[in-house]
Amino acid sequence: MSPADEQESNAPHPAQEAVTRAFGAENRARLFARYFDAAQTITSVNAWQHVYRLLLWIDRTTALAHCYESDKAQPGRAWYARSLAFHAWVSNALNVSPADLGESIDWLFRESRI
Numbered sequence: 001m002s003p004a005d006e007q008e009s010n011a012p013h014p015a016q017e018a019v020t021r022a023f024g025a026e027n028r029a030r031l032f033a034r035y036f037d038a039a040q041t042i043t044s045v046n047a048w049q050h051v052y053r054l055l056l057w058i059d060r061t062t063a064l065a066h067c068y069e070s071d072k073a074q075p076g077r078a079w080y081a082r083s084l085a086f087h088a089w090v091s092n093a094l095n096v097s098p099a100d101l102g103e104s105i106d107w108l109f110r111e112s113r114i
């Protein structure tokens with residue numbers, strides 16, 4: 001085996017490298033650039049929407065936007081009513097139905113998947 005063949009066989013597969021670096025600074029910068037290239041003009045009035053779109057996520061156990069520890073947001077627990085109110089508010093503020101909020105937030109994580 002030639003040295004070039006040996007280097008090629010030891011080189012990480014692109015998909016494997018993407019998984020290894022999915023949460024690295026380089027990939028985050030790439031994803032932010034892609035997101036903001038496609039975003040509407042960012043102003044002091046709408047900047048919060050971009051923060052939520054990038055960082056909020058849907059808690060799969062309650063199907064609500066995650067804004068606090070999920071164990072406290074379960075039905076009957078201390079934060080459940082607040083989670084419902086927050087979910088309704090952010091859905092309305094982002095102009096999507098509560099059922100479709102999951103498709104409008106958590107952009108950064110969803111785009112990191114392969």
